[in-house]
Amino acid sequence: MLQHAATPADAAVPPAAALGVTEPYSAGIGGGGYFVSYDARTGRVQTLDGRETAPLSADSSLFLENGKPLPFADAVTSGRSVGVPGTAATWAQALRLWGTRSLGEVLRPAERIADRGFVVDQTFQDQTALNAARFQDFPATRQLFLPDGKPPAVGSMLRNPDLAATYRELGRSGVDALYRGDLGADIVRTVQHPPVDPAATRVVRPGRLDAGDLAAYRVREQAPTHVDYRGYDVYSIAPSSSGGTTVGEALNILSGSDLGALDSTQYYHRFLEASRIAFADRGRWVGDPRFEDVPTRQLLSEPYAASRACLISPDHALTSPLAPGDPRHPADCASSGPAVQETYEGPNTTHLTVADRWGDVVSYTLTIEQTGGSAITVPGRGFLLNNELTDFSFVPSTPGVPDPNLPGPGKRPRSSIAPTIVLKDGEPAFATGSPGGATIITTVLQVLLGRIDRGLSLEQAIAAPRASQRNLAAADAEPAFLALPDAARLRALGQVLAPNPEIGAATGIERLPDGRWLAASEPVRRGGGAAAVVHPVGAQ
Numbered sequence: 001m002l003q004h005a006a007t008p009a010d011a012a013v014p015p016a017a018a019l020g021v022t023e024p025y026s027a028g029i030g031g032g033g034y035f036v037s038y039d040a041r042t043g044r045v046q047t048l049d050g051r052e053t054a055p056l057s058a059d060s061s062l063f064l065e066n067g068k069p070l071p072f073a074d075a076v077t078s079g080r081s082v083g084v085p086g087t088a089a090t091w092a093q094a095l096r097l098w099g100t101r102s103l104g105e106v107l108r109p110a111e112r113i114a115d116r117g118f119v120v121d122q123t124f125q126d127q128t129a130l131n132a133a134r135f136q137d138f139p140a141t142r143q144l145f146l147p148d149g150k151p152p153a154v155g156s157m158l159r160n161p162d163l164a165a166t167y168r169e170l171g172r173s174g175v176d177a178l179y180r181g182d183l184g185a186d187i188v189r190t191v192q193h194p195p196v197d198p199a200a201t202r203v204v205r206p207g208r209l210d211a212g213d214l215a216a217y218r219v220r221e222q223a224p225t226h227v228d229y230r231g232y233d234v235y236s237i238a239p240s241s242s243g244g245t246t247v248g249e250a251l252n253i254l255s256g257s258d259l260g261a262l263d264s265t266q267y268y269h270r271f272l273e274a275s276r277i278a279f280a281d282r283g284r285w286v287g288d289p290r291f292e293d294v295p296t297r298q299l300l301s302e303p304y305a306a307s308r309a310c311l312i313s314p315d316h317a318l319t320s321p322l323a324p325g326d327p328r329h330p331a332d333c334a335s336s337g338p339a340v341q342e343t344y345e346g347p348n349t350t351h352l353t354v355a356d357r358w359g360d361v362v363s364y365t366l367t368i369e370q371t372g373g374s375a376i377t378v379p380g381r382g383f384l385l386n387n388e389l390t391d392f393s394f395v396p397s398t399p400g401v402p403d404p405n406l407p408g409p410g411k412r413p414r415s416s417i418a419p420t421i422v423l424k425d426g427e428p429a430f431a432t433g434s435p436g437g438a439t440i441i442t443t444v445l446q447v448l449l450g451r452i453d454r455g456l457s458l459e460q461a462i463a464a465p466r467a468s469q470r471n472l473a474a475a476d477a478e479p480a481f482l483a484l485p486d487a488a489r490l491r492a493l494g495q496v497l498a499p500n501p502e503i504g505a506a507t508g509i510e511r512l513p514d515g516r517w518l519a520a521s522e523p524v525r526r527g528g529g530a531a532a533v534v535h536p537v538g539a540q
C-alpha cells in the first residue's frame with residue numbers, strides 16, 4: 001500500500017507495472033486486464049475494460065485451418081493468438097481519469113526494479129521451467145528468461161534492462177509510443193513475423209495484427225456489475241468479462257439460503273450448485289457486448305436468480321452439463337435450449353488489490369493469458385506478448401447453439417476475471433480477486449461467502465480449501481478439500497469431486513473498524529502471496 005498516493009489510480013499503477021517486471025509470465029504491457037476502482041472522494045466504483053482485442057481482420061474462422069480448429073497448443077504459441085494489448089492504455093486512462101501523477105512518475109519504481117533486477121523465487125523458476133521448451137525456440141525470450149540456457153537459479157537476480165528502457169520510453173512519450181509509434185511497429189513486426197529460431201522445429205503461425213489495430217484500440221470505461229448480497233454492495237467487472245455477472249448471479253441464487261446457519265456440507269453443496277447454474281448461463285449468454293446481445297442486467301436480476309435457485313435440492317446434486325435458463329423470460333426451474341459445453345481455460349495470471357490511507361481501493365487483475373503468454377518476446381523490448389485470443393471459442397462450443405464467444409473483428413474474448421470491491425453502507429468493507437482462468441469465478445465467490453456468511457476472517461477465507469464446479473461433470477477439489485469430512489458427504493449427495501492440486505491465488509484487503517487496513521494473501525498457494533501494509537497508520 002502506498003501511503004502518499006492521492007487517488008486509486010496513483011496507488012494501483014506502480015505495483016501493476018512492478019508485476020510486469022517480477023511476474024512477466026502473467027502481467028505486463030504485452031497483455032490486458034480489468035481494473036475496478038473505488039474513489040473515496042466521490043464514493044463511486046468505476047471500471048476499465050482493458051481487454052486485448054482481436055485484429056479488425058479477424059472473423060469467426062480465426063482459429064480454423066482447412067475447416068478444422070487448430071490444436072490448442074499450436075494456437076497458444078503463435079502470432080495468431082496475440083490480441084491488441086490493453087494494459088499500457090489502461091494505466092494511462094486510469095491516470096488521466098482519476099490520477100494526479102504522470103505515467104513517467106508512476107512507472108519509475110518498476111523501471112528501477114527492472115534495471116537492478118529482482119530475486120528469483122521457486123515459483124518463478126518453476127514457471128520458467130514449465131515454459132522452457134517454448135522459450136528456447138525464441139532467441140529474444142531465451143536470452144531474457146533462460147540465462148545460461150536454463151531457468152535462472154532460485155536466489156539469483158534477474159535483470160530486464162530492455163523493459164526498463166521500454167517503461168522509460170512510455171514515460172517520456174506516453175502510450176502513443178505503443179499504439180502509434182515505434183514500440184507499436186516492433187509489436188506488429190513480431191506478431192506478423194514471429195522471431196523464431198531457424199533451428200527450431202516448431203511451426204509458429206503469424207498473426208495479422210497491424211498498425212491500424214493498435215491505433216484503433218480503446219479502453220472501455222463502463223459501469224460495474226452490482227448486486228446487494230445480505231446488505232453488502234458487491235461490485236465487479238461487467239462483460240466482456242463473465243466474472244461480475246457469474247459471481248453476481250451465484251450470489252443472488254444463494255441469497256435465499258441462510259448459508260451462515262447451514263452445516264458445512266450443505267454450505268458447500270449449495271456453493272457448488274449455485275456455481276454450476278451460473279456457469280450454465282454464462283456459457284450461453286456472455287460474450288463481448290459490442291458484438292452480442294448480452295443480458296447483463298437480467299442475469300443479475302433477483303427474479304431470475306430465484307427462477308434458477310429453485311433447481312437446487314438439499315438432497316441431491318444436479319448433473320452437468322446443465323441447460324441454461326432464459327434471463328429475459330424467467331420461469332421457475334425452466335431451461336432454455338440445450339446445455340452448452342464449457343470450453344478450456346487454464347489456471348493462469350495474477351491479481352493485485354491495493355488501498356491507500358484515504359480509503360481508495362483498486363482491485364485489478366492483469367493477464368497475458370497462459371503463464372508465459374505466447375512465449376514470444378518483442379525483441380529488444382523486454383516483454384512477452386499475450387495469447388489472449390485463445391479465450392475465444394475456436395468453433396461453436398455446442399453445435400446448433402449460438403455461441404457468444406466466437407472471434408470477430410475488433411472483438412474481445414470472454415474473460416473470467418472478477419476483480420471485486422465490497423462496500424457496506426457506502427464505505428469500503430473489503431476487496432478481493434484471483435487468477436486462475438474460469439476458477440477465478442468460483443475462487444472469488446468462495447472468498448466472499450467465507451467472509452460474509454461463514455464467519456471467517458479475510459485471511460481464513462483466502463486460505464480455506466477450495467472446490468470449483470463450472471458446469472462440468474466433476475468439480476475440481478484441492479487435496480485439503482478432499483480431506484474434509486464433507487467430501488464424502490458431498491459425494492453421497494451426488495457431487496462428483498476430482499482432485500486439482502491448487503485452485504486460484506487470491507489477495508485481498510479489508511478496512512478494519514478503526515479505519516486501518518488489513519492486507520491478506522495466500523499463505524501457501526503459488527509459493528505464498530504478498531501482502532503488506534506499508535505504512536501502518538490509523539485513518540486520517
Ligand code: GLU
Nearest residue numbers: 346348349415416436437
Ligand atoms: N485468460 C484468462 C481470463 O481472462 C485469464 C488468464 C487465466 O487466469 O487463465 O479469464
